[in-house]
Amino acid sequence: MALAVSVSAGGQEQMTMKHAQELIPRPLLRPVPSLDPSEKAVAVDTIETSDPRVVLVLRGDGTWEYVKDSNVVLSEDVFASDWNTRVVNPYNVKYEDLPMRITLWLADSASHFACPYQAKVFSGFGFRHGRQHQGVDLPYPTGTPVRAAFDGKVRYAARSGGYGNLIVLRHENGLETYYGHLSKIQVQAGDWVNAGDVIGLGGSTGRSTGPHLHFETRYKGFAFDPRWLIDFENGVLRQSAYVLRRKLLNPSSTYVPKSEDDEEEIYLTEEQERAEEERLARERAAMKYHKIKSGDTLSGLAVKYHTTVSAICKLNGISAKSTLRIGQNIRVQ
Ligand SMILES: [Zn+2]
Numbered sequence: 001m002a003l004a005v006s007v008s009a010g011g012q013e014q015m016t017m018k019h020a021q022e023l024i025p026r027p028l029l030r031p032v033p034s035l036d037p038s039e040k041a042v043a044v045d046t047i048e049t050s051d052p053r054v055v056l057v058l059r060g061d062g063t064w065e066y067v068k069d070s071n072v073v074l075s076e077d078v079f080a081s082d083w084n085t086r087v088v089n090p091y092n093v094k095y096e097d098l099p100m101r102i103t104l105w106l107a108d109s110a111s112h113f114a115c116p117y118q119a120k121v122f123s124g125f126g127f128r129h130g131r132q133h134q135g136v137d138l139p140y141p142t143g144t145p146v147r148a149a150f151d152g153k154v155r156y157a158a159r160s161g162g163y164g165n166l167i168v169l170r171h172e173n174g175l176e177t178y179y180g181h182l183s184k185i186q187v188q189a190g191d192w193v194n195a196g197d198v199i200g201l202g203g204s205t206g207r208s209t210g211p212h213l214h215f216e217t218r219y220k221g222f223a224f225d226p227r228w229l230i231d232f233e234n235g236v237l238r239q240s241a242y243v244l245r246r247k248l249l250n251p252s253s254t255y256v257p258k259s260e261d262d263e264e265e266i267y268l269t270e271e272q273e274r275a276e277e278e279r280l281a282r283e284r285a286a287m288k289y290h291k292i293k294s295g296d297t298l299s300g301l302a303v304k305y306h307t308t309v310s311a312i313c314k315l316n317g318i319s320a321k322s323t324l325r326i327g328q329n330i331r332v333q
Pocket of ligand 1: 123133135136215
């Protein structure tokens with residue numbers, strides 16, 4: 001099916017709703033609220049369904065819901081191929097070998113979503129000082145619970161260079177979510193987790209200038225902007241299914257920081273930025289101007305302000321032969 005697209009002002013390509021509906025049923029295009037597992041009543045009975053992966057659970061408050069049987073789900077191939085609990089990004093998939101469109105089914109009656117941490121993104125995905133920032137940063141106090149965004153299997157749960165304490169979850173649709181800089185990891189590689197389960201506590205481990213969650217979404221190792229899926233500020237999944245288009249993925253986004261120093265360049269940029277601002281402020285404060293009066297010459301100004309003609313020319317982008325106008329402001333320092 002030919003799928004037309006429109007380009008939003010931000011340059012981020014999005015399907016029009018009309019075309020999305022041709023591909024994805026309408027109910028799946030509604031935002032999905034974040035789940036709070038603590039609000040669930042205790043399960044009182046379980047009924048099998050025609051789908052071996054799903055059982056019907058009746059709860060004490062009279063509600064019922066479909067629940068996945070993780071043992072059945074875990075036997076699926078997605079949890080076997082390219083499975084490595086020691087390497088952050090174990091995939092070696094070429095960009096050209098990715099499908100043009102990858103439909104990610106994110107939530108349905110048996111698959112829920114939980115916002116890992118609801119907050120305003122303070123540092124987004126994309127190039128930052130010439131380096132790719134592979135996720136989003138969400139500030140929070142150390143010790144804040146971090147929740148699994150979707151059901152999945154813990155693929156990596158260990159310290160890793162600039163990520164600090166890192167958890168990587170793999171989900172049934174092939175998506176992987178990364179949770180970095182944690183103060184505490186509360187799961188182990190191989191564990192099954194449900195959406196909304198607390199997997200760790202927030203912190204500032206690794207190369208980080210303050211407590212924040214570094215959250216990534218990757219497909220076969222290729223990172224993309226998690227905000228395409230999640231509205232972090234409102235804590236909702238934008239829609240139940242998402243069509244990830246290959247051309248929106250950056251072939252260089254498979255990179256993972258190897259060492260703490262490696263990541264440092266990403267996180268020090270905030271400091272470098274501040275240092276740069278301070279340097280510019282000092283420079284502005286030190287600037288001195290002279291208003292040209294009749295009889296002023298460049299060599300006369302150089303003597304008066306203890307500088308040289310060439311230095312004044314450089315500061316003002318003029319040549320030594322330039323004519324000075326009366327009333328003109330010339331920078332001398
Ligand atoms: Zn980050």
